[in-house]
Amino acid sequence: MAYLDHAATTPVHPAAIAAVMDALATVGNASSLHASGRRARRTVEESRETIAAALDARPSEVIFTSGGTESDNLALKGMFWARHSADPRRRRVLVSGIEHHAVLDAAYWLAAEQGAALVWLPVDAAGRVQPAGLYEALAADPDSTALVSVMWANNEVGTVQPIAELAEVARGFGVPLHTDAVQAVGSLPVSFAESGADAMTVTGHKFGGPYGTGALLLKRGVACTPLTHGGGQEREVRSGTLDVPGVAGFAAACRVAVDEQPIRAARVAVLRDELLAGVRERVPEVVLNGAPADAPGARLPGNAHLSFPGSEGDSLLMLLDARGVECSTGSACSAGIARPSHVLLAMNADAEHARSSLRFSLGHTSTRDDVDALIAAIGPSVERSRRAGALSGALPRRS
Amino acid sequence: MRVLAAMSGGVDSAVAAARARDAGHEVVGVHLALSRQPATAREGARGCCTLDDARDARRAADVLEIPFYVWDLAERFAEDVIDDFADSYARGQTPNPCLRCNERIKFAAVLERALALDFDAVVTGHHARLTQTAAGPVLRRSVDLAKDQSYVLATLRPEQLAGAIFPLGDSTKAQVRAEAAERGLGVADKPDSTDICFVPSGNTAKWLHERLGSKPGPVVDVVSGGVIGGHDGAYAFTVGQRRGLALTTPAVDGRPRYVLGIDPVTSTVTVGPADRLDIRYLQASPSTYTGPPIECQAQVRAHGTPVAAKAGYAAGRLTVEFDAPLRGVSRGQAVVLYAPEVEGDRVLGGGWISETGGS
Numbered sequence: 213m214a215y216l217d218h219a220a221t222t223p224v225h226p227a228a229i230a231a232v233m234d235a236l237a238t239v240g241n242a243s244s245l246h247a248s249g250r251r252a253r254r255t256v257e258e259s260r261e262t263i264a265a266a267l268d269a270r271p272s273e274v275i276f277t278s279g280g281t282e283s284d285n286l287a288l289k290g291m292f293w294a295r296h297s298a299d300p301r302r303r304r305v306l307v308s309g310i311e312h313h314a315v316l317d318a319a320y321w322l323a324a325e326q327g328a329a330l331v332w333l334p335v336d337a338a339g340r341v342q343p344a345g346l347y348e349a350l351a352a353d354p355d356s357t358a359l360v361s362v363m364w365a366n367n368e369v370g371t372v373q374p375i376a377e378l379a380e381v382a383r384g385f386g387v388p389l390h391t392d393a394v395q396a397v398g399s400l401p402v403s404f405a406e407s408g409a410d411a412m413t414v415t416g417h418k419f420g421g422p423y424g425t426g427a428l429l430l431k432r433g434v435a436c437t438p439l440t441h442g443g444g445q446e447r448e449v450r451s452g453t454l455d456v457p458g459v460a461g462f463a464a465a466c467r468v469a470v471d472e473q474p475i476r477a478a479r480v481a482v483l484r485d486e487l488l489a490g491v492r493e494r495v496p497e498v499v500l501n502g503a504p505a506d507a508p509g510a511r512l513p514g515n516a517h518l519s520f521p522g523s524e525g526d527s528l529l530m531l532l533d534a535r536g537v538e539c540s541t542g543s544a545c546s547a548g549i550a551r552p553s554h555v556l557l558a559m560n561a562d563a564e565h566a567r568s569s570l571r572f573s574l575g576h577t578s579t580r581d582d583v584d585a586l587i588a589a590i591g592p593s594v595e596r597s598r599r600a601g602a603l604s605g606a607l608p609r610r611s
Numbered sequence: 612m613r614v615l616a617a618m619s620g621g622v623d624s625a626v627a628a629a630r631a632r633d634a635g636h637e638v639v640g641v642h643l644a645l646s647r648q649p650a651t652a653r654e655g656a657r658g659c660c661t662l663d664d665a666r667d668a669r670r671a672a673d674v675l676e677i678p679f680y681v682w683d684l685a686e687r688f689a690e691d692v693i694d695d696f697a698d699s700y701a702r703g704q705t706p707n708p709c710l711r712c713n714e715r716i717k718f719a720a721v722l723e724r725a726l727a728l729d730f731d732a733v734v735t736g737h738h739a740r741l742t743q744t745a746a747g748p749v750l751r752r753s754v755d756l757a758k759d760q761s762y763v764l765a766t767l768r769p770e771q772l773a774g775a776i777f778p779l780g781d782s783t784k785a786q787v788r789a790e791a792a793e794r795g796l797g798v799a800d801k802p803d804s805t806d807i808c809f810v811p812s813g814n815t816a817k818w819l820h821e822r823l824g825s826k827p828g829p830v831v832d833v834v835s836g837g838v839i840g841g842h843d844g845a846y847a848f849t850v851g852q853r854r855g856l857a858l859t860t861p862a863v864d865g866r867p868r869y870v871l872g873i874d875p876v877t878s879t880v881t882v883g884p885a886d887r888l889d890i891r892y893l894q895a896s897p898s899t900y901t902g903p904p905i906e907c908q909a910q911v912r913a914h915g916t917p918v919a920a921k922a923g924y925a926a927g928r929l930t931v932e933f934d935a936p937l938r939g940v941s942r943g944q945a946v947v948l949y950a951p952e953v954e955g956d957r958v959l960g961g962g963w964i965s966e967t968g969g970s
Contacts (some may be wrong), residue, residue, distance in 0.1 A: 527728060529682050532638075600727035 214585035218575030231464035235457035259463030266470035268403035279426035280415035284314035294435035308458030309558030329572035339371035364393035369502030370515025379408030421465030481513035490587035514574035531593040620664030623736025625671035631779035659732040699901025703873035704943025740780030748772035754784040765961030828878025851939025889936035891969030898929035
């Protein structure tokens with residue numbers, strides 16, 4: 213089987229499995245005062261330091277959560293509530309149209325239920341948020357802005373955002389910026405300190421860590437109202453008994469992913485380019501969405517988001533799946549319905565182009581064999597899906 | 612064969628898929644997402660409808676260990692079934708959306724896409740018997756007459772039926788449920804769906820009113836010729852209907868009044884006594900029966916009683932004459948012709964009722 217869906221989730225790294233197993237076999241609530249508790253707490257704090265070191269943050273900036281969705285919700289809602297309650301004029305939430313649903317839906321909810329006003333930041337045809345666009349949006353009414361949220365790298369088309377520039381613009385107006393860096397860690401160099409972001413979402417399972425682990429990196433002094441109330445374990449911003457094995461596995465994977473990032477990224481980019489070349493040879497009409505693959509730092513190294521004109525992505529996915537090649541249509545909801553990707557639509561692609569797209573994403577376990585399996589399968593699959601696509605587009609109607 | 616099993620999330624389609632797999636076919640399960648989420652700011656991002664049904668279908672596919680996908684056919688369904696349903700009412704007819712869905716979605720859009728994707732047939736959980744013979748497909752009633760669905764399949768053309776497999780026709784619903792339980796399918800005791808799937812409230816009149824708006828008009832008595840009431844939209848009435856007529860004036864002869872006709876142009880509902888509902892013949896077009904004149908049993912409603920009739924086809928039109936007067940037949944419904952045979956009632960064909968007469 214060729215697993216080309218690392219952007220969805222990654223195989224867990226053996227170091228993470230070992231860390232989880234060790235911690236699982238040991239009793240101890242990290243909040244308990246006795247020896248077992250202290251041992252658990254030590255595991256948590258060492259993990260926190262590991263993650264902070266890997267991501268160039270201070271340990272006290274790491275707030276453990278259950279993953280990307282929780283971190284995004286905590287950042288969006290928590291920072292909105294805190295900023296809005298400090299100054300009721302601050303209603304505006306500035307987000308780009310290419311954000312993950314964990315950000316978008318939290319923002320929609322704030323607008324629908326909490327009096328927030330959504331402002332869309334423009335993106336170009338490559339899916340890149342323009343710092344000038346952010347400047348304009350902020351300058352229009354700086355006092356009314358609660359926060360800005362722009363992801364570090366897009367999960368569908370792989371476009372890397374100019375986070376440092378955007379954060380600098382936001383800082384100029386005294387507005388905090390949150391970034392969802394779920395896809396970036398392990399694929400790109402990520403420094404929380406240098407980015408200038410005030411809050412950053414990370415999750416373990418995108419870089420070889422266990423599912424259900426993650427963190428919100430939150431600068432000291434940035435106010436964030438909790439979503440959940442209870443023991444106040446994580447800086448009083450997040451409550452809940454800490455998942456010690458999860459935290460340990462998350463940290464172990466984070467260390468490996470960040471240590472190996474330059475080598476992994478280079479290796480994966482070579483595979484991705486071979487994938488692109490091989491697919492292009494068999495399907496010359498294929499279109500690469502997002503930033504060019506050869507522009508340095510513009511695109512995630514493992515991402516190949518392709519449109520196959522005349523095909524429907526969901527037919528193609530099914531045909532490739534039957535041939536043992538696993539990929540994604542990008543945006544699937546819980547019912548598994550493929551809809552035109554909101555990311556491509558935000559990039560001004562038409563719905564037909566969006567529907568014809570597939571995402572292939574490589575990661576730390578990807579091999580040349582995976583790429584070859586796709587290259588062998590893509591030609592006949594595209595040909596067949598085109599026949600089906602032509603039918604579903606122009607089926608003769610009979611009364 | 613490679614077959615595509617359309618899995619609604621109900622017990623019938625789950626068992627149908629299981630039987631297809633046991634028969635040695637390579638089966639892929641597909642759930643058809645048919646309803647469209649009300650337009651919201653994030654329309655285009657998601658269209659999670661019938662989430663529970665999709666989940667039930669997926670779980671059944673897991674248990675059967677077959678691949679499973681969801682196909683989004685909401686747009687086609689909206690145009691070909693939902694719009695057609697409303698338009699048909701607006702024209703004063705009484706449509707049957709299940710037939711339309713079979714004709715235009717399951718055995719059109721889905722079948723054609725399946726064939727293009729290298730499948731040989733579409734498997735569904737319809738209760739009907741289908742045999743592929745050298746002379747073409749032969750469709751018969753299910754052995755379970757209470758659950759028989761041959762009526763809603765009768766307007767399928769032979770080339771559509773040629774690509775269909777109905778594994779449940781020889782079983783009763785009770786047997787299907789028992790088999791589902793034996794197979795460990797969680798949907799074994801899921802209640803049957805009864806309502807029109809896109810009118811979840813079950814209140815078709817309200818749904819039509821929201822969609823078609825207010826179109827007030829008179830209720831005219833066919834005996835006196837006078838206006839004896841009013842209404843808010845003729846589309847809310849069905850020929851043969853007695854209840855729900857808000858008559859302001861009692862009928863001159865004191866007999867109950869039934870809807871006899873609906874004129875969508877003038878928004879007039881004509882009512883009269885029951886005997887005026889009787890018809891002696893009808894015409895249907897298009898028709899899947901194109902054979903010579905024939906004596907048969909005709910059925911004009913999904914669960915109606917078949918009656919003796921003579922049918923003939925000429926110039927693209929099916930004419931059916933009933934041996935005895937038949938009451939309450941609406942345009943827009945289908946007439947289905949059966950030949951009683953020892954092996955079970957065979958479907959001769961069916962057509963969409965365009966005219967009725969002879970009262």
